[in-house]
Amino acid sequence: MEAWRILATILLGVPGILGVLLVIAKARERSGSPATAAVAGLVCATALAVGCVLTLTVLPAAVTWGVAAAIAVGVAVALLVG
Template sequence: METWRILAASLLGVAGVLAVLMIMARAREKTGRWQTVAVTGLVGVTALALTCILTLTVLSPAASWWLAGGVAVVVAVLAMAS
């Protein structure tokens, strides 16, 4: 496995975990129900795992880095805005 794939997947994983946590917190603020937070977390973690697996296996270098960089930028903006 190429090193760039591991680095892109790592960046995507770290930023993605932070994004999932922020989205779960937003769901808790809006609904106040733990069931909604649990479903939101499950969907987010599943989507994150799928994108990390695709990054590690089949996505092109450009698509992998755009995806990882885009998620990192969105998380950074959301973190600074809150």
Template sequence: MEAWRVFATVLLAVAGIVIVLLTMAKTRDRTNATSGLVALNGAISFTILAVLCVLTLTVLAPTVAWIVVGGVGVTVTVMLLAS
């Protein structure tokens, strides 16, 4: 396993956990959703994050992996600044 893959996956996971929590909070606040809908959105977000982490750790090309990490980082930054 290459070191850059592990580093990229760790960065993706840290930013991803924040984005999962922000997604759940925004679902609850904006739609006055029930706890079931909030949990469903959290589960969907976490599943997408897990798939991206596994792909980054195993098969994605370096350029694509770093673009995904950067995109998630920018998304988290924008969501934090907008809230």
């Protein structure tokens, strides 16, 4: 496995985990239900895991770095706004 794939996965995973936590907090705030927050967190964590596996295995370099950058920027903006 190439080193750039591992680095891109790390750069996708770390902000992705923060994004999952943000989604859980927002779902809990809006609905007040722990079950809704758990489902939202599970969906986001699953999507993040699939994205990380695809980054490690099959996605081309341009797509991989684009996805990692988009997730990092999106989470940074969400943290700054919220």
